Amino acid sequence: MNTTTINGAAAHHDHDHDHAPAGIMRWLTSTNHKDIGTLYLWFSLFMFFFAGALAMVIRAELFQPGLQLLQPNVFNQLTTMHGLIMIFGAIMPALVGFANWQVPLMIGASDMAFPRLNNWSFWLLPAAGTLLIASFFVPGGAIAGGWTMYPPLFMQGGIAYDMSILAVHILGISSIMGAINIITTILNMRAPGMTLMKMPLFVWTWLITAYLLVAVMPVLACAITMLLTDRHFGTHFFDAAGGGDPIMFQHIFWFFGHPEVYIMILPSFGIVSTVIPTFARKPLFGYVSMVYAVASIAFLSFIVWAHHMFTTGMPVAGQLFFMYATMLIAIPTGIKVFNWVATLWRGSISFETPMLFSLAFVFLFTIGGFSGLVLALVPVDIQLQDTYYVVAHFHYVLFSGSAMSIMAGVYYWLPKWTGHMYDEKLGKLHFWLTTIAFNVTFFPMHFLGLAGMPRRIPDYSLQFTDFNKIASLGGFLLGASQLLFLYVVIKCVRGGEPAGNRPWDGADSLEWTQTSPPPYHSFVTPPLVK
Amino acid sequence: MPVSVSTPVPVPSHRKLVKKLIAVVALSFAFGFAMVPLYDAFCYVTGLNGKTAGGAQTGIFGLGGLRSRAAKTPPSSIDMSRVVTVEFTGTVMPGLPWEMVPLTPSLDLHPGELHQAKFRVQNLSDKTIVGQAIPSITPGLAAQHFEKIDCFCFAQQTLAPGETKELPLTFIVKPEVDKDIRTITLAYAFFNVDDTKSVNKDQVSR
Ligand code: HEM
Ligand SMILES: [Cu+2]
Numbered sequence: 066m067n068t069t070t071i072n073g074a075a076a077h078h079d080h081d082h083d084h085a086p087a088g089i090m091r092w093l094t095s096t097n098h099k100d101i102g103t104l105y106l107w108f109s110l111f112m113f114f115f116a117g118a119l120a121m122v123i124r125a126e127l128f129q130p131g132l133q134l135l136q137p138n139v140f141n142q143l144t145t146m147h148g149l150i151m152i153f154g155a156i157m158p159a160l161v162g163f164a165n166w167q168v169p170l171m172i173g174a175s176d177m178a179f180p181r182l183n184n185w186s187f188w189l190l191p192a193a194g195t196l197l198i199a200s201f202f203v204p205g206g207a208i209a210g211g212w213t214m215y216p217p218l219f220m221q222g223g224i225a226y227d228m229s230i231l232a233v234h235i236l237g238i239s240s241i242m243g244a245i246n247i248i249t250t251i252l253n254m255r256a257p258g259m260t261l262m263k264m265p266l267f268v269w270t271w272l273i274t275a276y277l278l279v280a281v282m283p284v285l286a287c288a289i290t291m292l293l294t295d296r297h298f299g300t301h302f303f304d305a306a307g308g309g310d311p312i313m314f315q316h317i318f319w320f321f322g323h324p325e326v327y328i329m330i331l332p333s334f335g336i337v338s339t340v341i342p343t344f345a346r347k348p349l350f351g352y353v354s355m356v357y358a359v360a361s362i363a364f365l366s367f368i369v370w371a372h373h374m375f376t377t378g379m380p381v382a383g384q385l386f387f388m389y390a391t392m393l394i395a396i397p398t399g400i401k402v403f404n405w406v407a408t409l410w411r412g413s414i415s416f417e418t419p420m421l422f423s424l425a426f427v428f429l430f431t432i433g434g435f436s437g438l439v440l441a442l443v444p445v446d447i448q449l450q451d452t453y454y455v456v457a458h459f460h461y462v463l464f465s466g467s468a469m470s471i472m473a474g475v476y477y478w479l480p481k482w483t484g485h486m487y488d489e490k491l492g493k494l495h496f497w498l499t500t501i502a503f504n505v506t507f508f509p510m511h512f513l514g515l516a517g518m519p520r521r522i523p524d525y526s527l528q529f530t531d532f533n534k535i536a537s538l539g540g541f542l543l544g545a546s547q548l549l550f551l552y553v554v555i556k557c558v559r560g561g562e563p564a565g566n567r568p569w570d571g572a573d574s575l576e577w578t579q580t581s582p583p584p585y586h587s588f589v590t591p592p593l594v595k
Numbered sequence: 596m597p598v599s600v601s602t603p604v605p606v607p608s609h610r611k612l613v614k615k616l617i618a619v620v621a622l623s624f625a626f627g628f629a630m631v632p633l634y635d636a637f638c639y640v641t642g643l644n645g646k647t648a649g650g651a652q653t654g655i656f657g658l659g660g661l662r663s664r665a666a667k668t669p670p671s672s673i674d675m676s677r678v679v680t681v682e683f684t685g686t687v688m689p690g691l692p693w694e695m696v697p698l699t700p701s702l703d704l705h706p707g708e709l710h711q712a713k714f715r716v717q718n719l720s721d722k723t724i725v726g727q728a729i730p731s732i733t734p735g736l737a738a739q740h741f742e743k744i745d746c747f748c749f750a751q752q753t754l755a756p757g758e759t760k761e762l763p764l765t766f767i768v769k770p771e772v773d774k775d776i777r778t779i780t781l782a783y784a785f786f787n788v789d790d791t792k793s794v795n796k797d798q799v800s801r
Contacts, residue, residue, distance in 0.1 A: 178609055245616045253607040279616055280623050287627025302631060305729045306688070306786035313634050317627060380736045381775075 093188070096180030097585060098165045101187050103482070105162030106475075108190055110551070112154035113468075115198065117544055119147040124506075124540035127533050130525050140523035141209035146197065148212030149229070152329065153236045154194055156463065159471045160332040161186075161243050164271045166482065168247060170576035170583060171265045173256025173592045178249035186242040193235040200225035200232075211521060213318060214289065216303040216311045220296055227296070230289045237282045244278035247271055256575070258594035262356070265574045266349060269356050270335030273363045277324045277331070280367075285321040288314060312377050319370035327366045330430075330462065331359055333470035334401060337423045340477050341405055343571040344420035345412025351404040358397035358404075365394045375446045384443045391441035398434055402427060417569075418492035422473030425500050426466060433461025436511065451521075454514025460507045469499070472550065479554070480568045484582040485561030491553045498546035505539030638735075673707035674770040681768065682780045685714050685728075691787040692720040693754065698761070706770040709744070714762045714783070718754035725753045725788040728762075733780045740772035741779065751788055 095101060123143050126135050135143070165183065169176055177183045200207045205223030208214070219226060251272045255264070264272075291302040292314070301307025303314045334355075342349045349355065371379060371387040379387075405427050414420070436458040440446050449455060472495075479487050509532040514520075518529045525533065567577040575594075579587050681702045685695035699712040718724055728748040732738040743749075747762035754760060768779065 241620055245613060245620075248616060249609050249612050252612060253609055279619050283620050283624035284627040284630075287624060287630075291628075291631075305731070305784060306727065310634070310638070313631065316634060317630050320627075320630070378733050378735050380734065 094184070096176075096184050098169050098177045098180070098183065099482075099583070099585065101177075101183050102162045102165030102167075104187050105158050105165055105190075108187075108194070109155045109157075109159035109162060110554075112150055112158070112194060114547070114551070116147050116150035116155055117547060119143045119150070121541065121544045123147065124537040126523055127525070128537040129534070130527055130530055132524055135523060137523045138209055139206065141211075141521065142201070142207040144521050145209050145211050146201070146207050149208075149233075150194075150197060151463075152212065152325075153233065154190075154197065156329050156467045156471070157236075157240065158190055160271075160274075160329070160467075161240075163267075163332060163336065163471070163474055163478075164243070164247050164275075167478065167576065168250055168268055168271060169254070170481075170579065170587060171268050171574050172251060172254065172259055173575050173588050173594065174250060174254035175586060175588050175591075177246050178254060179246050182242050182246055186239045186246065189235050189239040193232040193239070196228050196232040196235070200228045203228065213315075213322070214292065215318075216292060216295065216314050217305070219292055220304065227293065230293050233289055234286060237286050240278050241282050244275035244282075247275040248279070251275075256588070256591040256594050262353070263594060265335075266338040266352065266355055267332070267335035270331045270338075270359055273359050274328050274331045277328050277363055277366070281321045281324040281328075284317060285325075288317040288321065291317075312374075315374050315377065316370070319373045320367070322373065323370045324363070324366040326459075326462070327362060329467045331363065333426070333467045334359060336470045336474040336477070337405065337426050338401075339574070340419045340423040340473050341408050341427075343477070343569050344417060344423075345409050345414050346571040347408055347412040349404065350407035350410075351400070354400055355404055358400045361397045362394060365390065365397070369394065372441055372446070375443050376450045388441055388443050392438060395434065395438055402431055402434075417476075418487070418489060418496055419473045419477035421493065421496045421500075422469050422476065425496070426470050426473065429461055429465030429469070429500075429503070433458055433463075433466055436461060449514055451519055452514035453510040453518045453520055456520050457507050457510035457514060460503075460510070464507070465500075465503055469503075472496075472499070475554065477569070478576075479557050480564035481576055481579075481581050481583065483558050483561075484564055484580075485557050485559075486564050486568060487553055487557040487561065491549065491556075495546060495549045495553060498549065499543065502539050502543035502546055506536050506543050507539075509533075509536050509539075672770055673705050675705050677706065677774070677777075678703050679706055679768055679772065679776065680778045681710075681712075682778065683712055683714070683783075684780065685716075685783045685785070687785045688787070691724065691726055691785055693718055693724070693726060693785060695783070695785055704768065706740075706768045706772055709765065709767050712764045712766070712781075714747070714764070715759060716752070716754065716762060716785070717759040718757055721756040723753065723755050725751050726785045727751050727788050728783045728785050731782050731784070733782070734776060737768075737772055737776050737779045740769040741781070742767045742769055748783065 092100065092104060095104075120143075122134065123140065126133055126140055165177065168174075197207075203224050205225060207225045208219070208222060208229045210218035210222070214229075251264070251268055261269075291300070294300040295302050295304055295309070301309040303309045303311045305311060338349055338355060369387060369391045371383060372391045375384055375387070416424075436454065440449060440455065440458055476487060476492055479485075513529055513532050513536075516529065518525055564581040566580055568581070569577075575588075575592060576583070578592065681704065683697040683699055683701065685697050687693045687695050694717045696715045697712070698715050702710055702712060704710050716726075730746070730748050732741055744765040744767065746764045746766070748764075752760065752762065772779075
């Protein structure tokens with residue numbers, strides 16, 4: 066008896082009873098991890114373009130000083146919603162989409178532990194997304210106080226503020242359900258023989274990320290619930306006039322917020338740790354230290370939150386503690402970068418698109434890590450807080466970190482998901498355009514920040530003009546290049562060279578033992594891992 | 596290399612694990628709210644959020660007993676060896692058509708001395724309005740050594756249409772204040788009491 070699922074059609078026959086309905090009902094009611102993974106990925110791609118379009122308008126306004134296109138209030142709505150939607154609507158759902166597709170395939174499970182819960186987790190997202198997008202059209206427009214939702218500003222807005230609180234609640238519930246599902250799947254459904262320390266690193270990173278989600282999403286829920294009751298039910302958690310304290314919101318928010326940034330980067334570490342060994346044709350260097358590094362990053366992420374609050378008037382002892390704790394994170398992060406580089410050392414490297422994106426990730430994410438270290442220094446941060454330097458920092462970790470690792474993962478697994486090879490030439494073109502345009506857009510922001518240009522302001526003094534023009538031009542190119550990404554993906558979904566079971570000769574995790582695309586029900590009998 | 600097996604594998608119980616995970620979710624939700632009293636208690640002990648000692652306040656979080664602290668008698672000693680600058684600022688919050696000007700923009704004093712500062716407020720509207728001043732001290736660590744003997748912020752202030760009032764504040768910076776603190780800023784924000792929701796109308800601040 067060999068693998069049960071070589072033939073997708075045969076598998077379909079055997080399992081007629083749980084066959085998915087056709088058409089739209091298939092997607093609405095699907096409990097299949099592959100369908101749901103696909104839904105997550107398309108949803109996040111849509112939100113990526115929506116929030117990206119907002120960014121294009123932001124860059125158009127900032128192309129020259131003065132107010133050209135927008136009223137300041139509208140500009141603030143755009144920056145706020147760009148950040149909020151990119152984080153909660155694009156990056157997080159994309160990573161959950163990867164988890165849905167890949168975790169069961171990589172651990173040899175037939176599906177997620179709770180397929181129906183999985184369906185709910187996904188279908189909450191479009192509801193929340195609709196609320197967020199609709200909030201642009203209500204009286205007063207969308208929320209405009211920054212994605213961090215600080216009071217007292219957040220207390221003063223109109224109905225959009227309540228809609229956004231509701232949307233974030235829904236997104237949070239979806240994330241928590243997804244995380245519970247992922248943890249249960251990983252801990253309980255691994256194929257026989259796959260011990261924890263034999264799991265692919267991607268699975269490890271998602272296990273730890275899911276724990277982070279379970280631990281901090283409820284804290285975000287608390288913070289925004291308090292905002293809501295302060296707004297409407299007469300409480301004064303954050304209202305100084307009633308004895309509350311707006312700074313307390315920042316503490317609660319960032320207790321969630323800093324682990325949240327690691328929620329967005331740890332699965333990316335997992336993707337890159339999968340792609341690099343494949344194309345270096347060597348096993349990942351220092352697997353065990355990678356696992357411990359991820360775990361210690363996750364742990365440390367709980368004790369550094371106040372590095373976002375150095376200018377709120379903390380005592381020196383507090384500043385020192387949070388400064389050193391933050392700098393401590395550089396150690397496990399450094400271990401990871403070292404291991405990726407060591408994996409490349411003397412490998413037989415080839416440069417397919419996923420590998421290019423992963424190499425760019427290692428290089429550019431490290432730059433973002435360094436600017437983070439710069440910001441961790443209290444005296445420096447007091448100068449740079451709320452300037453474009455911070456914007457540069459978090460785009461280096463979030464775009465060239467999370468987003469580009471997601472692209473690496475998409476190119477890497479598209480052949481598995483669709484059964485077709487993507488267009489390698491166009492993929493490479495997309496890579497080079499993205500990487501160049503990204504740096505043209507965001508590198509000058511370091512200089513702007515150092516020169517003192519504040520973030521979240523629609524206008525600026527004349528001396529900032531040149532760098533802003535460069536950043537805007539880069540931004541437009543960056544935005545346009547993503548249309549190429551969309552084209553490559555659609556082209557690959559529609560057809561292309563057959564991928565075969567294992568298009569990458571260096572890949573060795575379980576999903577490559579399946580056909581491409583894998584049968585609707587894969588690993589119906591679990592494989593034995595030795 | 597994976598090979599498939601046909602023997603069913605024992606499936607660990609999902610239910611147990613999920614119960615634990617839901618407990619974690621519940622705990623962290625509770626923790627989020629617990630941060631409120633924790634923060635209050637922490638700030639009360641350390642003064643980190645810039646709220647001063649002296650005056651009585653009942654917190655809205657049921658921590659009234661913990662938070663209220665009576666102003667103490669003036670300390671015996673005056674530290675002549677150093678000078679601390681105290682700066683005063685006043686802001687009127689939106690919704691309150693008043694004007695507020697510190698008549699004493701700043702004072703140089705020796706810790707332990709008793710001093711008075713004055714603010715002038717004027718009602719610019721043609722209505723009688725009740726306002727409440729909320730103080731905040733920077734740096735936060737100085738707050739616990741900033742003792743207000745008497746302050747207009749201990750009570751609500753009522754201004755008739757167009758009325759101007761001088762509001763006094765009597766205070767001591769205690770000699771225990773950290774040697775590194777050379778400047779203390781006391782900022783007042785005046786709120787319209789009618790805007791503030793009914794729950795805390797009768798509340799005074801420290
Ligand atoms: C070596 C690791 C890192 C260090 C030392 C670090 C440090 C910092 C510091 C000190 C700030 C506050 C800057 C300020 O507001 O003045 C900051 C902001 C930020 N960081 Fe990082 N960071 C690191 C990694 C990351 C990663 C991996 C991500 C996300 C994937 C991230 C996302 C952000 C974001 C989004 C902000 C801005 C939040 C806001 O105010 O809107 N950082 N970082
Ligand atoms: Cu942080």
